[in-house]
Amino acid sequence: MFARDPDVPLRRDTTSRFLPWLIGLMVYLAALLVAGAIALDGAADRWDRAITGTVTVQVPAASEAAEAGRRVEALLDLLRQTPGVAAATAVPPEGLAKLLEPWLGPGAASAGLPLPGLIDVRVEERSRIDFAALSAKLAEAVPGTAVDTHELWAGRIVALARSLQALAALIVGLVAGAAVAAVVLSARAGLSVHREAIELLHLIGAEDSYIAGQFGRQALDLALVGGFLGLFGALATLLFLSWMARGIGGSLLPELTLTAWQWAGLLALPLVAGAVAAVSAWLTVVRTLGRMT
Amino acid sequence: MPRFDAERAAEGWRRLRVVRFENVGMRYGLGSEVLHDVSFHLAPGSFHFLVGNSGAGKSSLLRLMYLGHRPSRGLISILGQDVTALPRSKLPPLRRRIGVVFQDFRLLDHLSVLDNVGLPLRVMGYPRDKIRTHAGELLKWVGLGERMHAPPSTLSGGEKQRVAIARAVITKPSLLLADEPTGNIDDRMGMRLMRLLQELNKMAVTVVVATHNEGLVARFEYPRLRVADGRLGPDPG
Numbered sequence: 032m033f034a035r036d037p038d039v040p041l042r043r044d045t046t047s048r049f050l051p052w053l054i055g056l057m058v059y060l061a062a063l064l065v066a067g068a069i070a071l072d073g074a075a076d077r078w079d080r081a082i083t084g085t086v087t088v089q090v091p092a093a094s095e096a097a098e099a100g101r102r103v104e105a106l107l108d109l110l111r112q113t114p115g116v117a118a119a120t121a122v123p124p125e126g127l128a129k130l131l132e133p134w135l136g137p138g139a140a141s142a143g144l145p146l147p148g149l150i151d152v153r154v155e156e157r158s159r160i161d162f163a164a165l166s167a168k169l170a171e172a173v174p175g176t177a178v179d180t181h182e183l184w185a186g187r188i189v190a191l192a193r194s195l196q197a198l199a200a201l202i203v204g205l206v207a208g209a210a211v212a213a214v215v216l217s218a219r220a221g222l223s224v225h226r227e228a229i230e231l232l233h234l235i236g237a238e239d240s241y242i243a244g245q246f247g248r249q250a251l252d253l254a255l256v257g258g259f260l261g262l263f264g265a266l267a268t269l270l271f272l273s274w275m276a277r278g279i280g281g282s283l284l285p286e287l288t289l290t291a292w293q294w295a296g297l298l299a300l301p302l303v304a305g306a307v308a309a310v311s312a313w314l315t316v317v318r319t320l321g322r323m324t
Numbered sequence: 325m326p327r328f329d330a331e332r333a334a335e336g337w338r339r340l341r342v343v344r345f346e347n348v349g350m351r352y353g354l355g356s357e358v359l360h361d362v363s364f365h366l367a368p369g370s371f372h373f374l375v376g377n378s379g380a381g382k383s384s385l386l387r388l389m390y391l392g393h394r395p396s397r398g399l400i401s402i403l404g405q406d407v408t409a410l411p412r413s414k415l416p417p418l419r420r421r422i423g424v425v426f427q428d429f430r431l432l433d434h435l436s437v438l439d440n441v442g443l444p445l446r447v448m449g450y451p452r453d454k455i456r457t458h459a460g461e462l463l464k465w466v467g468l469g470e471r472m473h474a475p476p477s478t479l480s481g482g483e484k485q486r487v488a489i490a491r492a493v494i495t496k497p498s499l500l501l502a503d504e505p506t507g508n509i510d511d512r513m514g515m516r517l518m519r520l521l522q523e524l525n526k527m528a529v530t531v532v533v534a535t536h537n538e539g540l541v542a543r544f545e546y547p548r549l550r551v552a553d554g555r556l557g558p559d560p561g
Contacts, residue, residue, distance in 0.1 A: 038443060040434040231430050234392055236420035236495075237447040238413075323412070 038232055039225045039242065041249040046220035050250070051257030053213050054308065057206045058261030058300050059268075064199040064206075065300070066269055069293050071199075075192035078185050086162070088119075090148035091175035102173045103148045109172055110150065113165060115158030122149040207307065214254075214308045218246050218315040229320075239320040247313035254308035258301025341365040341401065342499055342530040343389060348398030350384055357396065358384050359554045366532065368498070371525045373541045374534040376551035382534040383427070385551060386501050389532065390424045391415055403498055420448060423492030423529075425502035429484045431476035431491075437463065438472040441490045448495070462490040466520060482513040489517065493524055500524060502533045506540055514540055 036042060090106060093099040103121045110119035122130075127146055128137075135144075154160060166178040222229065232242055289297070343366040350359040359381050366372060374382050387393045388400060391407060400407050403421055410418070431440050439446075442459035450458075463472045466486040476484060485505055492500060502521065506514030518533075518540065525531045532549075535541060541548065550557035 036434050036439075038432065038435070038446070040432065043434065227430070228432060230392075231432070232443075232447060233416075234390060234419060234424060235444040235447055235491075236416045238416045241447055321412070 037245040037249060038237075039221070039228045039245050041221060041225070041245065044221055044224060044249075046224060047217045047249065047253060050213060050217055050253040050308075051260070054210055054254045054257035054304050055261035055264070056257075057210045058258040058304050059264045060261075061203050061206050061304075062262055062265030062297055062300055063268060064203050065297060066265070066289075068196045068199040069289060071192045071196050073288065075189050075196075078189045078192070084154060084156075085181070086152040086154060087179045087181070088150040088152060088169060089177045089179060090150065090173060092145035092147045094145065099148055103150065105172055106150060106169055106176060109169060110152055113160070115155050115160040116152055117155045118151075118153040120151050122151060210254075210304065211307060211311045214250050214311040215315045218250065218312040219319065221246060221249075222316060222319055239317050242320065243313045243316035246316045247309040250312035251305045251309035254305040255301055258304040261304075262298065262301050342368050342370075342403060343532075344399075344401040345388075346399040348388065348395045348400055350388060350393065351396045352393075357554065359388070359395075362398070362556045364549060364556055366530055368530055369525070369528045371522070371531045371544075371546045372533070373544070373546055373548045374532055374551065375538065375541055375548050376536065378536055380551045381554040382536075382551050383503055384554075385549075385556075386424075386503050386532070386534050389499070390422050390501050391419055420444065420495050421498050423495065423497035423500040425485070425488045425492045425500070425505050427503040427505075427507055429476075429488045431484060431487060433475060433477050435476075436473050437468065437476060437479070437487050440476060440487055441472075441494055443491060444495045458494055459490070462494055463487075466490050481508040482510075482517075485509060485513075485517060486520070489520055493529070496529075498530060500529050500531045502531070504535055504537075505533060506535060506537055511540075515543075518544070 041047065088106060088110070090099070090102050093102060107119050107121060110116050124146075127149060130149075131146070162178055162180050166176075169176040169178065229242055343364075345362050345364050348359060348362040349357050350362075351357045362385065374385060376382050384393070388395055389402065391402065395408060398408070402418060405414075405418055407415075407418065431437075432443070435443070438456065438459050441462055442450075442455035445455045445458060460469070460472060463469050466489060468483060468486055468490070471479065471483065476487065479487065485508065489502075489505070492502075500521070505517055505521070509517070514537070521531050521533060
């Protein structure tokens with residue numbers, strides 16, 4: 032930052048007063064989008080692992096508990112003998128009750144309703160199980176048994192998450208482009224407003240790069256001020272959203288847990304905005320002055 | 325015995341010309357010519373008045389000399405360099421050897437008097453303490469040691485003119501050009517400024533003073549370049 036006024040009186044320039052607010056807004060949007068993309072990335076990975084990692088086997092309900100237990104045991108035996116199955120565990124009745132609680136209320140399991148049995152199957156990594164064949168084999172042993180690989184719903188959610196990430200990247204790109212355009216317009220306006228001071232600097236021997244440096248440093252100052260304001264605003268918004276999400280407590284909502292590198296990337300946004308603004312202003316001035324005779 | 329080399333001698337003589345104009349014409353944009361067939365030269369350490377009525381072309385001629393404009397035709401050599409087709413990137417080092425006192429001073433109001441005077445050194449990348457020392461000394465020399473931290477807007481016309489002179493000479497230029505330096509001040513102050521320019525001329529600086537103040541010119545014995553209707557008349561000096 033300048034210890035004293037630059038030679039070109041850019042600090043009094045009304046044409047660049049909007050720049051910190053504009054850059055601030057852009058960094059705010061970019062920070063939210065980047066944070067959202069990071070959260071979605073984590074969630075998509077979790078969902079992705081769910082597709083390939085687990086299968087649920089649904090065992091038809093039996094009128095007697097002993098019969099239900101026999102069916103589950105028979106299927107467990109079959110599953111444990113199947114190559115590629117890492118583990119097969121029957122969901123206990125209390126676990127089943129907990130799953131049904133949001134829909135049927137507490138005590139649903141003890142109400143005497145015929146409930147299907149569930150078996151959680153963990154599949155070995157890189158295994159290529161033929162789920163259609165497995166499903167047929169299990170149905171032969173216990174008619175009415177169904178295998179749910181979650182592939183359909185999880186696949187759609189993962190695809191949605193990836194699309195949202197791509198959209199976020201596109202918007203960040205557009206935001207950066209708009210910021211560069213604003214800096215270029217501001218630098219051009221500054222060149223026009225301060226034509227006389229610039230001519231004086233040229234006549235006393237200033238090179239184009241010296242004059243461009245003044246515009247570049249001014250753009251850096253304004254972008255840093257706006258950028259950090261935007262970042263603080265974005266962090267406040269993210270904290271508020273995290274607090275809101277805790278209140279909802281939904282396991283489907285993506286969690287925003289950032290690694291040190293991701294935090295560093297987020298905190299570097301104002302610095303990146305400053306660097307982009309400074310370079311854009313510098314290049315604009317050098318190119319414009321270079322076209323003079 | 326060494327032989328006389330006429331070509332080298334002629335080249336040496338040409339190099340001695342601080343300013344050389346040969347059949348120079350000048351126009352602004354696509355307008356008509358404001359200077360026609362101007363030819364003259366200035367020897368190192370000389371002092372010339374550039375005289376003529378307002379609008380005769382004095383400022384345009386000075387503008388060509390301080391590399392503020394390119395000629396539309398002819399040849400201009402400044403400090404031994406042909407500037408007619410000099411690339412833009414080569415102009416700054418040459419401009420640093422030319423001091424200019426503008427008619428309207430061209431001081432930057434947002435900077436202090438000291439910073440205005442130090443501006444040419446700042447542009448050249450001098451360290452701040454050296455700039456302050458040099459600029460302070462020059463301001464004392466022009467009698468403004470007490471006003472160095474004041475903004476230019478608080479100075480009188482004569483004071484501004486002296487600040488402009490201090491700024492023009494801080495790089496120890498070989499050529500000093502002054503456009504109507506006494507135009508905005510009274511006679512007493514005008515004479516004082518002329519003495520300052522004379523002092524600089526004694527330090528081997530080539531000085532050109534453009535003025536339409538014939539009374540002032542008459543008080544000095546220096547040669548005159550007379551401009552009328554965009555043409556340079558005979559040099560009476």
